[in-house]
Amino acid sequence: MLDTDAVSTPALLRRERDEALRTWGEYLNRELRTPNLDRRIVDEFCTGLYDGLVAALESGSTTLSDSLQGLLSALSVEFAERGFTPSQTATFVLSLKHVLNERYEHAAPTMTGLHKLIDAMGLHSMDAFIGRREQIIRHQSQELLDLSVPVVPLWEGILSLPIIGTLDSTRAQEITEKLLFEIARTGSRYAILDISGVPTVDTQTAQHLAKTVAAAKLMGAECVITGIRPAIAQVMVALGINLSDIETRFSLAEGLRYCFSKLNLTVRPET
């Protein structure tokens, strides 16, 4: 049996460091089921967390030091990026409590401070894990949004923007911004907005299209809206939306023909 009464908890933990780390590593290996996680990474995190915990106990602090928080954040980010679950992440940290409990069962009262610290570590790792996951989700939805706003150069000075799917307010805003920045970046005088892939148009969407055209005009570019299906045209008329100031064409090809004519370009078959 271990003699825990004679020494303080940090000193004890320090003395039995290697043994405790080995037990913890084995426990994680058995319980965590993360075959694609490198053993060395596990060992590194274990060592860092263990030493950090001992240092915290020694200093008598009840809050986590910056370096310990940093290590926990790094661990959580690593786990979130590898697609591990929140419970796997929590298990990693909280299992230290379990391992120490088994070793020092009879010394439970002196372990209260230790438990509190490990709980705090678990909570911090959860916060960091969720934060990173949210970041990943935001990043992915931005990527999806970027993908769904493909501004394609059709010809020197002519951009096209095929809009596919329902245009809600956020997406309409993103589309407007992307198009206008691309107009400025490429110095394109014409932009064709093809809405043949848009199922329905409501008042707000139509107003947004009109605003996009107006903003492009202020910058010195002209927009042509193409692919207004008959059903949508009817809806727009019924809504009293005035597109008379805006150049519209039936198809993308007709829109391109219009831009060519404005740029004094002609397309004709070879003879």
Added chain:
Amino acid sequence: MDDAGRAIGFGLVDQTKLMTAASELARNIVLYANGGTMTIEHARAAGRSGVRLIFEDGGPGIADLERAMQDGYSTGKGMGLGLPGAKRLAHEFAIASTPGVGTRVTFMLWKR
């Protein structure tokens, strides 16, 4: 102003909207109330963050708020777009005015 928007991660467009609204409202105060104060706040609610601008003056106040919020209504120089324009740039907008006491305008723009 720039820093306030940048600190919470506004994009270029929202940053510009914030500056423009601040300019509209500040000009309003200078033109009609002979000056006042602007307070910038970093607002947080329900996981969102944003910038709140509060303009307060001890000027003559606005007798007919409804009319002042209409486009093209102006008693001085400008396009009469100051208040209604700033409102259109805002996610939340509030105005309270007491004739003879002063006016308080709150402009709020959330981060997208």
Added chain:
Amino acid sequence: MADVHILSVDGVLLVTFPGVTDDRTAERLIEEVGSRLVERAARAVLIDVSNARMIDSFMARVLAGLAGASRLLGAEPVVVGMRPEVAITMVELGMDLGGVATALNVEHGLADLRARAGRRM
């Protein structure tokens, strides 16, 4: 007070619209453009707004005033180089330039003027 820059090239006045505009700058801007127009008998005025990080309704009114004054003095005004974020904000504010010609940058503006002059001849 911001500096007013006016260049005269080949019958065209190139005016740099200041990034920040107060009453005095605005007044001086319109005055100077007017006198240079008369002096040089310019046929067009390119107003470069690419320095403006924002255009509020006051600045928009100055811009419209500048365009109007140019027209009265027989020169065609063209507003060039408006930034995307400024254009979006102007539209959201409910402002426009009342049909003043626009171009993406100075080169585009000059090319447009040449094209229009060519058609008139």
